[in-house]
Amino acid sequence: MTFVNVNNPFVQAASPTYLLLFLIKVCLFYPLLFWGCYRHVARQRIPVSFYVVLGAIFIFWQPNLFLNDLVTICLAIMAVFYLANPFGDRLTTIVSQFGYSILVYYFASTVCMLLSRIILVKYPQFGSLLYLFLVPIIYGLALLVIRIVRPISNRYLARVNNRHPIAEWCLSLLFIPLSLFFFFVQYNQPAFNQLLGVNNLTGNSAALLIALSYFVLAILIMNHIGKDLYQRDLATFATQQLNSFANYTSELEVMYDDLRRFRHDYKNILISLNSALDDNNIEDAKQSLHQLTQSSNRIIDLPTDVLGALQNITNSGIKSIVYQKISVAIKAHLHPRLEVVRPIDLTKTLQSLDAIRIIAILLDNAIAAAKNSTQKEISLSLFENDNAQFIIVGNSTKESRVDLELLAKIEHSVSINSSHHLGLRNLKIILGHYPNAVNDRSSDHHWLEQKIVLPKN
Numbered sequence: 001m002t003f004v005n006v007n008n009p010f011v012q013a014a015s016p017t018y019l020l021l022f023l024i025k026v027c028l029f030y031p032l033l034f035w036g037c038y039r040h041v042a043r044q045r046i047p048v049s050f051y052v053v054l055g056a057i058f059i060f061w062q063p064n065l066f067l068n069d070l071v072t073i074c075l076a077i078m079a080v081f082y083l084a085n086p087f088g089d090r091l092t093t094i095v096s097q098f099g100y101s102i103l104v105y106y107f108a109s110t111v112c113m114l115l116s117r118i119i120l121v122k123y124p125q126f127g128s129l130l131y132l133f134l135v136p137i138i139y140g141l142a143l144l145v146i147r148i149v150r151p152i153s154n155r156y157l158a159r160v161n162n163r164h165p166i167a168e169w170c171l172s173l174l175f176i177p178l179s180l181f182f183f184f185v186q187y188n189q190p191a192f193n194q195l196l197g198v199n200n201l202t203g204n205s206a207a208l209l210i211a212l213s214y215f216v217l218a219i220l221i222m223n224h225i226g227k228d229l230y231q232r233d234l235a236t237f238a239t240q241q242l243n244s245f246a247n248y249t250s251e252l253e254v255m256y257d258d259l260r261r262f263r264h265d266y267k268n269i270l271i272s273l274n275s276a277l278d279d280n281n282i283e284d285a286k287q288s289l290h291q292l293t294q295s296s297n298r299i300i301d302l303p304t305d306v307l308g309a310l311q312n313i314t315n316s317g318i319k320s321i322v323y324q325k326i327s328v329a330i331k332a333h334l335h336p337r338l339e340v341v342r343p344i345d346l347t348k349t350l351q352s353l354d355a356i357r358i359i360a361i362l363l364d365n366a367i368a369a370a371k372n373s374t375q376k377e378i379s380l381s382l383f384e385n386d387n388a389q390f391i392i393v394g395n396s397t398k399e400s401r402v403d404l405e406l407l408a409k410i411e412h413s414v415s416i417n418s419s420h421h422l423g424l425r426n427l428k429i430i431l432g433h434y435p436n437a438v439n440d441r442s443s444d445h446h447w448l449e450q451k452i453v454l455p456k457n
Contacts, residue, residue, distance in 0.1 A: 007062055021132050027055035029135035030063050034076070036139055037101040040146050041153065042094075047084055050076075064109070066183050073102060089429060092168040096160055099172025100153055101146075103218060106175055108142035110182045110211040114204045117189075121201055149219055156226035158433070164229055171225065174218045181211065233353070312340040313382065315347055321356050322380065325363035329378055334370050337379040344382050349389050349454035354430050358391065361427045362450060366395035373398050373446065388456055394449040402443040 009022050031054040035046045054076070061068055077098050081091050116130045146153070160167045185192055185207045193203035313319040322338070329336040346355040359380075366378040375396035383390050407424065431437045431452070438453040 008060060023059065025132065025135060026058040026063065029139070030058050031055045033105065033135055033139040033142065034063075034072070037105045037142050037146070038076075038080075038098055040143060041101040041104070041157075042097045044084070044086070046080075050079065050084065064183070064186065066179060069179065073098060086432075089432065092165045093429075095172045096157060096168040099175055100157070100222075103175040103178060103215070104142050104145050104149075105138075106178045106182050107211060107215040108138045108145060110178065110185070111208060112138045112141055113182070113186060114208040114211070117204045118201065118208075152219060152223045152226065155230070156222040159226050159229040159233065167225060167229065171222060174221070178211065178214055178218075181207075181214070309338040309340040312343045314343055314345045315352060315355070317352055317356050318346055318359060321360055322363075325360065325367065326380075329363075329367050329370070332367060332371055333376065334367065335375075335377045337377070339379070339381040339383075341383060344384055344389065346382070346389060346391075346454075349456060350434070354433070357430055358427060358452065359393075361424075362391070362393040362452075365424070366393050366448075369397055369448065370395040375446065384456075386456075389454045391452040391454070392449060394447060397443065397446050397448050400444075400446055402448050404441050404443060407441065 009019055031051040034054060035051055038044075039046050054072075057072070061072070063069060063072070077091075077094055080098075081089075081094050085094070112134060116134055120127055120130065156171075160171070189200070189203065192207065193200060196203060196206055198206065310319050310323055313322060326336045326338060350358070363378070363380065370376050370378045373396035377394075377396045379392075379394045381390070381392040428439075431439055434454065436455045438451075440451045440453070442449050442451075
């Protein structure tokens with residue numbers, strides 16, 4: 001069995017007609033099949049130049065050979081990662097999407113090849129037509145399979161992407177056994193028939209059954225792992241939400257205890273102040289007034305206005321992460337503002353975990369930047385209208401105007417050198433799962449504002 005081959009069809013072609021059919025097949029149909037499967041799996045547009053370049057490569061770099069295809073897949077993954085990655089997906093995400101698309105590619109190729117052999121046994125006159133149009137037929141079957149299996153594949157890819165890299169890498173290799181079986185049956189049909197002790201028709205039927213069984217098994221494995229990871233994510237999210245809510249409750253208890261002590265101290269200090277004034281003891285009166293001022297300042301510094309705004313955040317997990325970040329800002333001697341005028345449920349437009357991660361990233365970045373500024377201010381606004389929900393985070397900056405183009409480049413950067421840069425990249429990846437979401441930035445007068453618009457349905 002040949003694993004790799006480089007040829008020159010302009011020299012080796014038996015006739016001009018054969019050369020023309022070959023060029024149509026490898027320059028048009030094969031790039032359409034290869035990129036089309038990935039495009040429909042990833043739901044991402046592929047530049048036309050990618051089709052053209054791959055078609056030119058296939059003229060000399062024959063497809064449907066194991067090493068040839070493996071090298072082509074690796075180069076295609078790197079091309080998408082570096083040149084066609086608008087959402088800043090991680091390499092493991094692209095690998096998992098490619099792995100599944102190539103699994104469908106080989107399954108459809110195996111099925112169509114074996115069915116064509118069965119048909120040609122009875123209708124050999126259709127050999128030329130099948131040679132030319134077999135690849136478009138494979139492409140049609142691949143799209144049909146992708147559409148039928150989409151609920152399972154979407155659930156699997158959504159669970160493993162960015163959260164379970166080991167599952168991404170391992171399950172991305174499911175196509176390799178099927179590809180080796182495809183090449184073996186394609187180039188060594190007599191050996192396969194001899195191994196089973198059957199004729200061509202029975203051998204092709206058996207190979208078809210094996211390919212179908214393997215693909216169904218692969219899909220069942222993906223479905224099982226997707227469900228298992230989903231349950232694990234739910235458990236992890238529930239634990240995080242419980243911990244955040246516990247922190248939120250603990251902070252409330254501390255504030256209540258401070259208020260109770262203040263009320264007790266307030267009465268005693270007033271009695272002492274009144275007694276000092278009755279005795280015309282100015283020094284004792286000043287001391288009592290000073291103690292009263294200190295106690296009042298401690299209470300005034302507590303973020304009671306934040307508590308009022310938090311009441312309008314209906315999701316307890318989001319409420320607790322907001323309070324936690326606001327508390328961090330206060331402890332860092334920043335001046336936070338929280339505006340949530342009306343009740344809002346961000347889970348109408350975002351998954352709960354994604355909403356928590358988005359707000360945490362935005363506030364972490366805002367706090368880090370505000371620490372280096374003169375004003376030391378941050379703000380968070382949550383509101384909605386009939387069409388969309390809005391998350392607006394602002395912070396004072398050291399620079400008069402932040403370079404927004406530089407922030408955009410950081411989002412696409414392959415090398416992440418700080419938690420701030422990693423947060424920006426993760427934010428873009430999360431929002432990439434919501435195609436209609438808009439992420440807008442503005443900066444002026446030592447103030448940076450980031451507005452995320454989340455359309456409703």
